[in-house]
Amino acid sequence: MRTHIANLITAFIICLLFWGCSKTDDIIIGISMGPTHERWTKDISYLTHHLESQNAKVIVREANGSQVEQARQAKEMIEKDKLDVLIIVPVNSDAAGKLVDYAKSRDIDVIAYDRIIKNCDLDCYLSFDNVRIGEMQAEYLTKIKPRGSYALLGGDPGDNNSLLLRIGQMNILQPLIIRGDIKIVVDENVEKWDDGIAYQIMKDYLAENDPPDAIIASSDGLSRGASKALLEAGVKKNVLLSGQDAETDACKRIVEGHQTMTVYKVIESLAASAANMAILLANDEPIPNTLTTVNNGTKMVPAVLVSSIIPVGEENIRMTVIADGFIDEKEVFGN
Numbered sequence: 088m089r090t091h092i093a094n095l096i097t098a099f100i101i102c103l104l105f106w107g108c109s110k111t112d113d114i115i116i117g118i119s120m121g122p123t124h125e126r127w128t129k130d131i132s133y134l135t136h137h138l139e140s141q142n143a144k145v146i147v148r149e150a151n152g153s154q155v156e157q158a159r160q161a162k163e164m165i166e167k168d169k170l171d172v173l174i175i176v177p178v179n180s181d182a183a184g185k186l187v188d189y190a191k192s193r194d195i196d197v198i199a200y201d202r203i204i205k206n207c208d209l210d211c212y213l214s215f216d217n218v219r220i221g222e223m224q225a226e227y228l229t230k231i232k233p234r235g236s237y238a239l240l241g242g243d244p245g246d247n248n249s250l251l252l253r254i255g256q257m258n259i260l261q262p263l264i265i266r267g268d269i270k271i272v273v274d275e276n277v278e279k280w281d282d283g284i285a286y287q288i289m290k291d292y293l294a295e296n297d298p299p300d301a302i303i304a305s306s307d308g309l310s311r312g313a314s315k316a317l318l319e320a321g322v323k324k325n326v327l328l329s330g331q332d333a334e335t336d337a338c339k340r341i342v343e344g345h346q347t348m349t350v351y352k353v354i355e356s357l358a359a360s361a362a363n364m365a366i367l368l369a370n371d372e373p374i375p376n377t378l379t380t381v382n383n384g385t386k387m388v389p390a391v392l393v394s395s396i397i398p399v400g401e402e403n404i405r406m407t408v409i410a411d412g413f414i415d416e417k418e419v420f421g422n
């Protein structure tokens with residue numbers, strides 16, 4: 088009998104030890120997805136896959152671009168779902184700070200995914216080098232047309248990435264502007280990265296002015312709007328057009344000659360890193376001290392800036408997005 092009780096106690100202690108080491112089985116990760124464009128659907132499925140394959144339970148809420156809805160959904164998850172970690176793609180980089188503070192007050196770790204969240208006690212930030220992406224867009228177009236009139240269609244003013252992209256674009260453009268080679272004829276930030284608004288801006292411009300030589304659109308959604316306005320206005324000249332995200336219709340525009348380039352970001356790498364980080368935080372394990380840091384106004388946030396970003400034009404589309412299986416060949420080239 089004594090041996091039996093001793094065995095039970097030993098088994099109980101071993102269970103406790105295992106439970107203390109890693110609680111992968113009970114980990115619950117919330118994903119609060121603010122924006123809604125083609126790429127984010129992929130981010131959700133990569134994140135879910137990489138988290139579930141480490142036995143975490145994943146809860147996803149999509150706010151369809153509404154800051155108010157994102158706050159409501161995130162609060163609900165924080166209160167009801169016993170989260171260990173909350174991954175947020177904020178609609179607005181400032182407003183989401185309140186959600187981070189609320190989650191932290193309930194002992195939930197928070198990761199900002201792709202877009203930083205400012206002025207709060209964020210645990211970790213993962214993104215690409217958005218300044219470099221902006222540089223790539225401007226480099227690609229200015230190599231083809233180092234002189235001329237340029238329109239700038241930037242992203243949502245509330246998304247910090249819009250600012251970083253613009254810094255990168257201006258790193259390349261500013262010397263050419265000072266030299267008098269390039270003139271900026273449109274300079275707008277497009278609310279909610281909305282392609283309809285980008286379309287209207289370019290439509291209004293083309294109604295009164297000659298087409299510009301180039302349009303630096305910060306995303307493929309914005310290039311969709313710009314391209315539609317150019318086609319409708321019957322513009323014959325080859326207006327250079329940039330983008331970002333390697334969305335399906337942007338890749339089609341590139342092979343059809345209606346868009347010059349996009350930036351392909353290997354978002355599966357970003358999602359895999361974020362999933363690993365979430366599991367570390369959930370297990371209360373230290374995150375690597377080799378990370379870079381990004382100042383969010385409150386602290387130097389441990390950060391990962393994934394380096395897989397590739398400018399894609401007609402010349403390398405097959406060996407990049409198609410070869411990687413990111414976009415289906417048939418969808419771009421037809422049968």
Ligand code: GAL
Nearest residue numbers: 122124126246248280306332
């Ligand atoms: C940015 C993101 C881009 C693009 C854009 C619009 O924050 O970095 O990849 O998708 O939002 O959703």
